[in-house]
Amino acid sequence: MPTEMQTGLRPRDVLALYPSHRDTIPTLLASRRAAGPDRPVLLFEGRNWSYAEIDDASGVLARALLVRGIRRGDRVGLVSSNGDVPLLMFLAAAKIGAVFVPMNPGLTDSELTYILKHCRPTVVACRTAELERVERVTRTFNEVPWLLPLDDIGAAATDIAEVVADIERYADRNRAIALPEPQPDDPAVVIYTSGTTGFPKGVVHSQKNYVWAAEAFVERMHLQPTDRLLTVLPIFHINALFYSWGGALAAGAAMITVPRFSASRLWRLATETGATVFNILAALGNILANRPRSEFDPGHRITRIYGGPISAEMIRVFQQDFHVPTLIEGYGMSEIPGACNNPFEGPHKVGSIGKPARHPRFDDTFVELRIVDEDGCDVPVGEMGELLVKTPIMALHYLDDPEQTQAAMQDGWFRTGDYVWRDGDGYHYFVARKRDIIRRRGENISGAELDRILSEHPGILEAATIGVPSELGEEEIMAVLVPRDEPPPAEAIIDWCNGRMAAMKIPRFFVFVNALPHTSSHRVEKYRLKQDPSLLARAFDRERHASAPA
Numbered sequence: 001m002p003t004e005m006q007t008g009l010r011p012r013d014v015l016a017l018y019p020s021h022r023d024t025i026p027t028l029l030a031s032r033r034a035a036g037p038d039r040p041v042l043l044f045e046g047r048n049w050s051y052a053e054i055d056d057a058s059g060v061l062a063r064a065l066l067v068r069g070i071r072r073g074d075r076v077g078l079v080s081s082n083g084d085v086p087l088l089m090f091l092a093a094a095k096i097g098a099v100f101v102p103m104n105p106g107l108t109d110s111e112l113t114y115i116l117k118h119c120r121p122t123v124v125a126c127r128t129a130e131l132e133r134v135e136r137v138t139r140t141f142n143e144v145p146w147l148l149p150l151d152d153i154g155a156a157a158t159d160i161a162e163v164v165a166d167i168e169r170y171a172d173r174n175r176a177i178a179l180p181e182p183q184p185d186d187p188a189v190v191i192y193t194s195g196t197t198g199f200p201k202g203v204v205h206s207q208k209n210y211v212w213a214a215e216a217f218v219e220r221m222h223l224q225p226t227d228r229l230l231t232v233l234p235i236f237h238i239n240a241l242f243y244s245w246g247g248a249l250a251a252g253a254a255m256i257t258v259p260r261f262s263a264s265r266l267w268r269l270a271t272e273t274g275a276t277v278f279n280i281l282a283a284l285g286n287i288l289a290n291r292p293r294s295e296f297d298p299g300h301r302i303t304r305i306y307g308g309p310i311s312a313e314m315i316r317v318f319q320q321d322f323h324v325p326t327l328i329e330g331y332g333m334s335e336i337p338g339a340c341n342n343p344f345e346g347p348h349k350v351g352s353i354g355k356p357a358r359h360p361r362f363d364d365t366f367v368e369l370r371i372v373d374e375d376g377c378d379v380p381v382g383e384m385g386e387l388l389v390k391t392p393i394m395a396l397h398y399l400d401d402p403e404q405t406q407a408a409m410q411d412g413w414f415r416t417g418d419y420v421w422r423d424g425d426g427y428h429y430f431v432a433r434k435r436d437i438i439r440r441r442g443e444n445i446s447g448a449e450l451d452r453i454l455s456e457h458p459g460i461l462e463a464a465t466i467g468v469p470s471e472l473g474e475e476e477i478m479a480v481l482v483p484r485d486e487p488p489p490a491e492a493i494i495d496w497c498n499g500r501m502a503a504m505k506i507p508r509f510f511v512f513v514n515a516l517p518h519t520s521s522h523r524v525e526k527y528r529l530k531q532d533p534s535l536l537a538r539a540f541d542r543e544r545h546a547s548a549p550a
Helices: 011-015 025-035 051-067 084-095 109-119 128-138 160-170 207-221 238-251 263-273 282-289 312-321 402-408 447-455 490-497 526-530 533-537 542-547
Strands: 040-044 047-050 075-079 099-103 123-126 146-149 187-193 201-206 228-231 254-257 277-279 304-307 326-333 336-341 368-372 385-390 413-422 428-433 437-440 443-446 460-469 475-483 509-512
Touching (some): 025 207, 025 238, 040 051, 040 084, 047 160, 051 160, 075 084, 084 160, 109 201, 123 128, 187 238, 201 207, 207 238, 207 326, 207 336, 238 254, 238 277, 238 336, 282 304, 282 312, 312 326, 402 413, 437 447, 437 475, 443 447, 447 475, 490 509
Parallel strands (some): 075 123, 228 254, 228 277, 277 304, 304 326, 475 509
Antiparallel strands (some): 040 047, 326 336, 368 385, 385 413, 437 443
16 A cells, blocks of 8 residues: 655556556556555545545446436536536546546537537536536437536535535435446547537547556656646646546546636645646746746645646746746647657756657557658658657547548557657657647637638638737737628627637637638638738737727
8 A cells, every 4th residue: 555655656666556457447446446545536625535435426426327327338428617526427437438528618609519419428417507508509409418417416515425425315325236347448538629620529538548648647757646636727628637637546646626727826726735746738837937926835845747838938937936846848639648758757858849658567669759741751850740649549539520530540640730850869849730720728729610700700701810929838819801891890800709619719819911822722821821920910919909098
């Protein structure tokens, strides 16, 4: 059984502390419970769950789902912010072999409708605040899902005992029902990610993919059983669900989460909860770096940060001002979790996404990387090309989308659509996104989706959205618009966007042009728009306009 004295263990030795499992989420949890049932596993708003408590509660919830007809392969939707009960839903779905589909509660009705129609959940769990909306958008479906109010199963409770009591009541105390045994290759999770067709794609991962990705994060960050992983990122993203939550389970450690990110109290939260590991995105890191130092609490215990991209300035600030010694930059996508990273033990190269990722249970290669030209031929060291990734935890497929699956997953390799180059030491460096994806504040946003919505405005003939540099890192969104007649006021375009796209997708900059550049096949040449600095120079900036004095 792990003790507080067991620190500094090698990743393989950490995994060796626990009984073997069968590469499924339920057996991973059972293995860690067997070694330390009373150890903390999840901390949320004063509720500190032990491995035994969360295993038992998720088991009762799994039986409740079975009683109501949820079976292996059925999809269990979730529309919620972070919390302990949403993670109980994840574990319960895994225990019956159902497929967990977390969704962003910040989506508009039309965005949420598309995903719900696409994934066809048998049940959708949501907080009371979202219940009416989900009911409204699903009532016309051919197969209307059962709606499960999270408040009825403990989300509104004050302590763990009350959460468990709520679940017991909801489950009608059906403890005698035997749970099935999911198999490693059973689909377990669908993560929705933006696609170049203008609609999100459902990335399907198996039970084994989840477990191996979780164990790989133990390697990536040298997690220890005594670690506490703080995540403020949403669980409908792979970072929080696979790396933080999965990494905590794989290490026999604990995760801390909150409903939403608060920069002003982040360091106080870290100190109060004893957090030791923290996952960030570039925008989040830059926000913290620019906050008043009066908010910083030097009593925190965070020693390791994982994320990307991590600039030299961010490293300086976190090491010197915030006293966090180790920052590890890596690279992954929803389809290929944790593909590469700077080795934990170094050397660390600033600006590099690192080398192929390793796994504690693999002596040989775990991930392979190739950089190829347009003809699929490998390029020499130092030359840019598209990154291809081969990993045993590549997504199974895109949900109900064989064409996109075939285009992206070929002969065991995943085509990332990202341009990178490699140095003589085998370190890789990200250059640009080949696909029309804008990276804004940790979100992958489809330019094609925004183009479609903006072009539907009656005053717009054609629209092209592009990413432009952000002062917080990553990108801001600029809409380049061709008007039908006189350009509509920018405020009218913003009003059009409100309710048709999530707030984080609404462009910051708007600029009107007479025409857009096109290829011979009439595709907009967005790279030419990015090369024209005059567009941004004369664009309407809605953030600056909103902050201007009246």
